[in-house]
Amino acid sequence: MEIQGRRILVTGASSGIGHALALELASRGARLAVTARSVDKLEELAAATGAEVYPADLSIRGAAADLAARVGPVDILVNNAGAGLAAPVATIGDDDEARAAFELNYWSPLALIHALTPPMIVNVTSLAPVTPWPLSGGYAAAKAALSVATETLRMELPDTQVVEVVPGPVDTPVQAEVRLIPGSARVLDKLPTGSADRLARRIATAIERDRIRVVFPRIYYPALALPTVGRRILRVLARNVRTDDTVFRTGSQGDAASIAARESWRPRR
Numbered sequence: 001m002e003i004q005g006r007r008i009l010v011t012g013a014s015s016g017i018g019h020a021l022a023l024e025l026a027s028r029g030a031r032l033a034v035t036a037r038s039v040d041k042l043e044e045l046a047a048a049t050g051a052e053v054y055p056a057d058l059s060i061r062g063a064a065a066d067l068a069a070r071v072g073p074v075d076i077l078v079n080n081a082g083a084g085l086a087a088p089v090a091t092i093g094d095d096d097e098a099r100a101a102f103e104l105n106y107w108s109p110l111a112l113i114h115a116l117t118p119p120m121i122v123n124v125t126s127l128a129p130v131t132p133w134p135l136s137g138g139y140a141a142a143k144a145a146l147s148v149a150t151e152t153l154r155m156e157l158p159d160t161q162v163v164e165v166v167p168g169p170v171d172t173p174v175q176a177e178v179r180l181i182p183g184s185a186r187v188l189d190k191l192p193t194g195s196a197d198r199l200a201r202r203i204a205t206a207i208e209r210d211r212i213r214v215v216f217p218r219i220y221y222p223a224l225a226l227p228t229v230g231r232r233i234l235r236v237l238a239r240n241v242r243t244d245d246t247v248f249r250t251g252s253q254g255d256a257a258s259i260a261a262r263e264s265w266r267p268r269r
Contacts, residue, residue, distance in 0.1 A: 001210065004030070007074045008033070008074060009078065010025070012036055013035060013051075013080070014034075014037070014041035015038075017124065017167065017199055021199075021204070023045075024201055024204045025204055028204055032052065034046070038055075052071075058103070060100070064115070067112070073116070075119055076121075077118045078124070078203075081104060087135055088137075089138060105139065106146050109146060118160075120162075122163045123163070126166065127166055129141070132231065147164065151164070162212065164213045165206075169188060170196055199214075
């Protein structure tokens with residue numbers, strides 16, 4: 001689909017992949033609508049791109065439907081907003097933090113799709129379901145659900161273009177937070193990592209060329225084809241990752257309330 005002149009909603013546009021993608025789409029002539037929790041960062045983005053600003057916390061049930069009503073019709077919906085919950089699965093259980101993360105990563109994208117029914121849907125999932133990592137079970141499960149829903153949507157909506165973006169390690173604020181997990185930085189340093197700007201260009205090109213999937217960096221394509229091999233390797237690498245530290249929700253940089261909440265969370269035994 002041609003980007004020039006298209007109205008595009010990008011969620012999670014205040015930082016990382018969403019911010020880079022908003023800038024890239026604007027450079028290709030898109031009419032942007034952007035959303036995130038951080039009003040200040042959205043306004044900075046609007047000053048640079050002319051985007052319409054719609055602050056929203058999509059981790060709250062019902063927020064996505066409200067956002068859709070405010071935004072109105074769009075040509076392309078980019079479901080990028082997401083947050084990880086770094087916590088042992090058995091520790092966090094179904095606590096409010098876990099449910100909020102699942103709301104943001106899975107239910108809100110579906111709610112926006114339902115409310116907006118755009119001609120093109122771009123869902124940003126993750127390599128995490130293919131290569132699960134200690135403390136990432138909740139996040140990986142939500143992204144796995146979104147990935148399956150994306151594939152299903154492609155079959156159910158033959159007249160709608162559906163694109164799945166599958167990021168591996170990307171140099172973003174969220175990645176910086178993941179490195180705080182003891183033992184993770186040493187492993188991540190060994191893995192190929194891409195830049196958000198380059199991924200943004202790949203996504204924009206996929207939109208223009210009607211591609212159905214983007215895996216980034218490209219070197220991780222085999223992980224999708226041979227997930228068992230990747231999981232065996234990660235089980236070995238994960239031996240030095242400690243799982244008894246602070247429970248925190250990633251994707252909270254720049255949001256003082258979320259940072260304070262993250263720092264207050266501790267494992268429940």
